[in-house]
Amino acid sequence: MPIRIPDELPAVNFLRNENVFVMASSRASVQEIRPLKVLILNLMPKKIETENQFLRLLSNSPLQIDVQLLRIDSRESRNTPSEHLNNFYCNFEDIEHDNFDGLIVTGAPLGLVDFNDVAYWPQIQRVLHWAKEHVTSTLFVCWAVQAALNILYGIPKQTRQNKLSGVYEHQILHPHALLTRGFDDNFLAPHSRYADFPSQLIRDYTDLELFAESEATGAYLMASKDKRLAFVTGHPEYDALTLSGEYHRDYDAGLHPEVPFNYFPQDNPELPPRATWRSHGNLLFSNWLNYYVYQITPFDLRHMNPTLE
Ligand SMILES: CC(C)(COP(=O)(O)OP(=O)(O)OC[C@H]1O[C@@H](n2cnc3c(N)ncnc32)[C@H](O)[C@@H]1OP(=O)(O)O)[C@@H](O)C(=O)NCCC(=O)NCCSC(=O)CCC(=O)O
Numbered sequence: 457m458p459i460r461i462p463d464e465l466p467a468v469n470f471l472r473n474e475n476v477f478v479m480a481s482s483r484a485s486v487q488e489i490r491p492l493k494v495l496i497l498n499l500m501p502k503k504i505e506t507e508n509q510f511l512r513l514l515s516n517s518p519l520q521i522d523v524q525l526l527r528i529d530s531r532e533s534r535n536t537p538s539e540h541l542n543n544f545y546c547n548f549e550d551i552e553h554d555n556f557d558g559l560i561v562t563g564a565p566l567g568l569v570d571f572n573d574v575a576y577w578p579q580i581q582r583v584l585h586w587a588k589e590h591v592t593s594t595l596f597v598c599w600a601v602q603a604a605l606n607i608l609y610g611i612p613k614q615t616r617q618n619k620l621s622g623v624y625e626h627q628i629l630h631p632h633a634l635l636t637r638g639f640d641d642n643f644l645a646p647h648s649r650y651a652d653f654p655s656q657l658i659r660d661y662t663d664l665e666l667f668a669e670s671e672a673t674g675a676y677l678m679a680s681k682d683k684r685l686a687f688v689t690g691h692p693e694y695d696a697l698t699l700s701g702e703y704h705r706d707y708d709a710g711l712h713p714e715v716p717f718n719y720f721p722q723d724n725p726e727l728p729p730r731a732t733w734r735s736h737g738n739l740l741f742s743n744w745l746n747y748y749v750y751q752i753t754p755f756d757l758r759h760m761n762p763t764l765e
């Protein structure tokens with residue numbers, strides 16, 4: 457069912473061309489149901505591409521979702537037109553007194569940047585503490601997982617020697633967990649990060665439940681027992697060509713990137729890759745929306761649950 461977004465957002469036409477059911481605000485406003493309110497803190501360099509990716513996954517659910525895009529970086533964006541940000545993004549001050557059913561904090565290309573050198577580090581700390589009292593469930597993706605583990609659990613930044621880039625096989629750890637309901641025992645998902653998430657670190661220093669992992673990537677999917685926090689260390693939202701774009705970007709920058717693992721046919725970057733994780737990504741977001749947001753969020757958002765334990 458539909459995501460409710462401004463009629464002029466590029467995703468409206470982009471996703472309609474994929475037969476994705478997008479409901480422009482003009483139509484959604486006449487429906488007599490309470491849409492879910494989902495806030496997306498978009499920290500990715502290619503913000504419009506990232507919008508399309510997450511909105512595609514959020515649209516694949518029977519729930520009407522009112523999506524609000526959030527920015528916390530006041531600096532001029534290098535990769536996104538200011539007009540787009542001014543037209544479609546709100547600032548934290550605009551929504552700090554509101555409550556939301558869900559919050560998604562995207563990845564960011566900051567795996568080699570110390571937390572204190574992140575230009576919006578104070579702002580993201582403020583958002584994560586705000587969310588304890590204003591959001592039913594927050595989903596952290598990739599770099600946002602490392603930021604949240606530091607801000608909420610005090611875990612220092614863990615950085616790999618080499619960038620983990622490719623499509624890896626993972627195993628589910630609990631056959632009846634809600635977040636992995638319907639998952640295959642083994643499933644593929646993309647990773648693109650310097651951040652390191654050893655499963656043992658999660659087990660030793662947090663009370664999070666670990667739901668999926670792999671030997672190559674470490675922890676992939678974990679969540680708090682109260683479902684208020686969910687973490688995915690990969691990029692299930694990625695399009696087929698996103699890893700290719702990152703590889704060629706870094707190759708052209710003379711950074712000698714390794715060819716992404718298990719991605720290009722015959723490991724040849726000149727051959728078109730295929731998406732082997734799309735069904736996983738759709739199911740993960742449907743499970744999060746259903747069991748971590750819709751089933752536990754209060755009908756009246758003014759009655760938000762108390763803060764996290
Ligand atoms: C940052 C990238 C990856 C992207 O190339 P670009 O030319 O687009 O870089 P850029 O425009 O300077 O930065 C991309 C976006 O990151 C933001 N950005 C850069 N440095 C920042 C900082 N200190 N604080 C806050 N934001 C920062 C920029 O504002 C920009 O967002 P706006 O467009 O809004 O201005 C590249 O410069 C690079 O460093 N590549 C080699 C190393 C690498 O692969 N890094 C990414 C590893 S993968 C990763 O980091 C994932 C997370 C993880 O590993 O934990």
Ligand SMILES: N[C@@H](CCO)C(=O)O
Nearest residue numbers: 563564565598648702
């Ligand atoms: N991995 C992405 C950043 C978000 O994970 C990149 O290389 O730009």
